[in-house]
Amino acid sequence: DTEVTQTPKHLVMGMTNKKSLKCEQHMGHRAMYWYKQKAKKPPELMFVYSYEKLSINESVPSRFSPECPNSSLLNLHLHALQPEDSALYLCASSHPGMSQPQHFGDGTRLSIL
Amino acid sequence: GQQVMQIPQYQHVQEGEDFTTYCNSSTTLSNIQWYKQRPGGHPVFLIQLVKSGEVKKQKRLTFQFGEAKKNSSLHITATQTTDVGTYFCAGPNNNDMRFGAGTRLTVKP
Numbered sequence: 001d002t003e004v005t006q007t008p009k010h011l012v013m014g015m016t017n018k019k020s021l022k023c024e025q026h027m028g029h030r031a032m033y034w035y036k037q038k039a040k041k042p043p044e045l046m047f048v049y050s051y052e053k054l055s056i057n058e059s060v061p062s063r064f065s066p067e068c069p070n071s072s073l074l075n076l077h078l079h080a081l082q083p084e085d086s087a088l089y090l091c092a093s094s095h096p097g098m099s100q101p102q103h104f105g106d107g108t109r110l111s112i113l
Numbered sequence: 114g115q116q117v118m119q120i121p122q123y124q125h126v127q128e129g130e131d132f133t134t135y136c137n138s139s140t141t142l143s144n145i146q147w148y149k150q151r152p153g154g155h156p157v158f159l160i161q162l163v164k165s166g167e168v169k170k171q172k173r174l175t176f177q178f179g180e181a182k183k184n185s186s187l188h189i190t191a192t193q194t195t196d197v198g199t200y201f202c203a204g205p206n207n208n209d210m211r212f213g214a215g216t217r218l219t220v221k222p
Contacts, residue, residue, distance in 0.1 A: 090155060
């Protein structure tokens with residue numbers, strides 16, 4: 001059982017839609033991450049929040065907008081996505097610091113029509 | 114920038130055979146982490162190596178960190194069907210986490 005919960009598990013949306021991915025953890029971690037993973041590829045880091053503040057933006061397009069309402073929650077707001085954005089979006093959490101082991105959620109499988 | 118290379122890309126073994134995946138970084142790593150991702154699943158943390166030359170064991174899995182802290186390996190002895198999945202090494206670097214390409218292991222019973 002994963003201790004990082006992501007919703008929804010699957011999402012199909014059109015290029016003009018607005019949707020949000022949600023992630024929740026109750027492990028007391030103060031760092032949370034969004035990754036994008038294409039099929040048969042490794043996860044690619046998108047965003048890092050440390051103590052609820054955005055510390056890294058890996059030059060991700062502005063159609064992806066992260067939000068960290070509190071230490072347990074992480075959202076990823078989606079708008080005007082492209083077909084190439086179809087992927088598995090993984091949330092992870094850890095104690096602060098990139099050297100800390102990360103705990104991943106099951107991911108949201110996103111398909112853009 | 115830092116690159117983390119991992120080989121082989123695929124490995125197919127007969128159950129009971131051994132398996133090894135290798136990871137190399139273009140820069141010295143503060144530590145290296147290994148993750149396993151089952152088909153259709155999410156990455157699961159296996160272990161972290163920090164010290165130069167460190168060797169750690171978890172049952173049939175042996176992890177090594179090179180003396181120069183730029184390479185690492187994962188060896189599985191006598192594979193079982195439950196070992197199926199993709200094994201990733203990951204190297205944190207300042208404000209980044211770079212995953213290797215992964216080695217996809219399949220095991221024939």
